[in-house]
Amino acid sequence: MNLDAFDEAQLPTKQIDPNLMQVHRVMGLQVRNNVLFVAVSDPTNLHALDSVQFLMGMSLSPVVVEDDKLGQWIAKLVERSDTSMQSFDLADDEFGVLEPDGLNDKSEALGQEIDDAPVVKFLNKMLLDAINMGASDLHFEPYEKFYRVRYRVDGILREINQPPLAIKEKLASRIKVISNMDISEKRVPQDGRMKLVLSKTRHIDFRVSTLPMLHGEKIVLRILDPASASLGIDALGYEPEQKAALLRAIQRPYGLVLVTGPTGSGKTVSLYSCLNILNNPGVNIATAEDPCEIPLAGINQVNVNDKQGLTFAAALKSFLRQDPDIIMIGEIRDLETADMAIKAASTGHMVLSTLHTNDAPSTLTRLLNMGVAPFNIAAAVSLITAQRLARRLCPSCKVPMDVPKQALLGLGFSEHDLDGSWQLYVPKAGGCPHCNDGYKGRVGIYQVMPISDAISRLIMNNGTVHDIADQAKLEGVKDLRLAGLEKVKQGLTSIAEIESCTNEQ
Numbered sequence: 001m002n003l004d005a006f007d008e009a010q011l012p013t014k015q016i017d018p019n020l021m022q023v024h025r026v027m028g029l030q031v032r033n034n035v036l037f038v039a040v041s042d043p044t045n046l047h048a049l050d051s052v053q054f055l056m057g058m059s060l061s062p063v064v065v066e067d068d069k070l071g072q073w074i075a076k077l078v079e080r081s082d083t084s085m086q087s088f089d090l091a092d093d094e095f096g097v098l099e100p101d102g103l104n105d106k107s108e109a110l111g112q113e114i115d116d117a118p119v120v121k122f123l124n125k126m127l128l129d130a131i132n133m134g135a136s137d138l139h140f141e142p143y144e145k146f147y148r149v150r151y152r153v154d155g156i157l158r159e160i161n162q163p164p165l166a167i168k169e170k171l172a173s174r175i176k177v178i179s180n181m182d183i184s185e186k187r188v189p190q191d192g193r194m195k196l197v198l199s200k201t202r203h204i205d206f207r208v209s210t211l212p213m214l215h216g217e218k219i220v221l222r223i224l225d226p227a228s229a230s231l232g233i234d235a236l237g238y239e240p241e242q243k244a245a246l247l248r249a250i251q252r253p254y255g256l257v258l259v260t261g262p263t264g265s266g267k268t269v270s271l272y273s274c275l276n277i278l279n280n281p282g283v284n285i286a287t288a289e290d291p292c293e294i295p296l297a298g299i300n301q302v303n304v305n306d307k308q309g310l311t312f313a314a315a316l317k318s319f320l321r322q323d324p325d326i327i328m329i330g331e332i333r334d335l336e337t338a339d340m341a342i343k344a345a346s347t348g349h350m351v352l353s354t355l356h357t358n359d360a361p362s363t364l365t366r367l368l369n370m371g372v373a374p375f376n377i378a379a380a381v382s383l384i385t386a387q388r389l390a391r392r393l394c395p396s397c398k399v400p401m402d403v404p405k406q407a408l409l410g411l412g413f414s415e416h417d418l419d420g421s422w423q424l425y426v427p428k429a430g431g432c433p434h435c436n437d438g439y440k441g442r443v444g445i446y447q448v449m450p451i452s453d454a455i456s457r458l459i460m461n462n463g464t465v466h467d468i469a470d471q472a473k474l475e476g477v478k479d480l481r482l483a484g485l486e487k488v489k490q491g492l493t494s495i496a497e498i499e500s501c502t503n504e505q
Contacts, residue, residue, distance in 0.1 A: 142216030255382030394435035
């Protein structure tokens with residue numbers, strides 16, 4: 001059929017969302033007896049037709065048209081739809097924002113339709129504001145009566161904006177389009193990725209996750225800044241003896257090095273800082289992640305895809321046929337992956353991985369609980385690092401504070417620590433223009449535990465977590481609380497922050 005025969009004003013544009021038209025290249029022509037006639041250039045694309053039919057709730061009758069004309073009409077309808085969004089009842093201070101300088105030149109970074117639409121401008125502003133504030137995550141959350149945007153800054157969620165509730169569907173569609181997700185699927189969680197180009201030399205990746213909720217889809221964007229991987233191990237906050245132990249472990253020809261801690265504790269940055277040290281033309285490095293968060297030249301990175309059968313264990317099996325020297329596994333989640341990692345570490349490969357445990361000693365019992373044989377753990381694991389991120393005191397406004405000696409002893413300091421050579425600081429109430437409530441940035445707190453012969457024997461003899469922790473303490477390994485108190489002595493963070501992110505040991 002010739003599309004030129006149709007009058008644009010008569011098209012049933014309200015039936016199909018223009019973004020949906022763009023994704024599936026399907027355009028509504030006419031509604032007759034609850035049948036929607038749609039223009040398509042590829043009538044064999046049944047997935048697109050099924051998706052549109054499900055969302056429309058009516059039968060479809062496809063009509064074949066020329067592909068170039070279909071593309072022109074869809075572009076025209078999308079432009080008209082974006083212009084009509086100006087009729088939203090939006091407050092000027094929420095949506096009356098200018099397009100960020102230089103962003104139009106990089107339109108491929110946020111999709112091909114960057115223009116003056118309010119939703120597009122609002123999303124651009126939220127992304128750039130999050131980057132400028134040093135946020136790690138953005139949360140777009142729909143509720144029955146309102147819609148809110150929160151940023152996680154220095155580990156704490158802060159409410160930033162409450163845009164109109166009417167925007168939630170269009171904002172979700174916009175984020176899905178530029179993240180290569182299925183815009184028509186709203187019933188199951190989806191994962192995607194998008195990129196924001198800030199300059200010729202710097203770009204920011206976002207890992208995008210959607211979750212169907214009671215009143216719409218919650219969308220969380222994790223900011224993945226490749227620059228964080230090039231900070232270097234000195235910038236992470238390891239004490240000199242901890243850094244030396246870690247470097248000795250990763251520069252061995254074989255063994256298993258585990259980095260543990262909760263979600264968002266900086267495990268990936270620690271691993272990539274190690275990979276940066278090891279990355280040279282003389283070694284073959286392969287990584288399996290879910291997903292790859294930090295692109296790094298010279299490293300063979302694989303995205304795990306459970307739906308397609310590419311699990312961590314399957315990727316690891318393939319790596320072993322690719323002549324690797326160093327292998328990094330994003331996370332050990334099950335016995336099969338743990339077994340493969342142990343075998344690889346025992347047969348001449350350096351293996352790095354992460355595990356979700358509370359501290360270094362409990363990591364060993366976690367492996368035992370997974371079903372890994374004690375002698376395999378003792379033979380393969382060479383070092384375990386547990387870590388947390390504590391908020392760093394703002395250097396511009398932190399306030400010195402005197403605390404009675406008995407109170408400091410009760411917090412975990414020893415008599416030797418209280419020699420008067422250091423000053424305790426607390427955040428200034430309300431902070432200053434340079435920080436958030438007296439804190440700016442974060443500092444790592446680490447427990448670095450090499451696996452000594454004595455600890456290996458405890459593992460072989462089925463020693464408990466307390467047995468292993470006691471032996472590590474005898475060998476001079478500081479637990480997370482003591483490592484945190486060391487940061488307090490250095491004036492980097494506060495007692496309250498250490499108490500909130502570490503347990504009393």
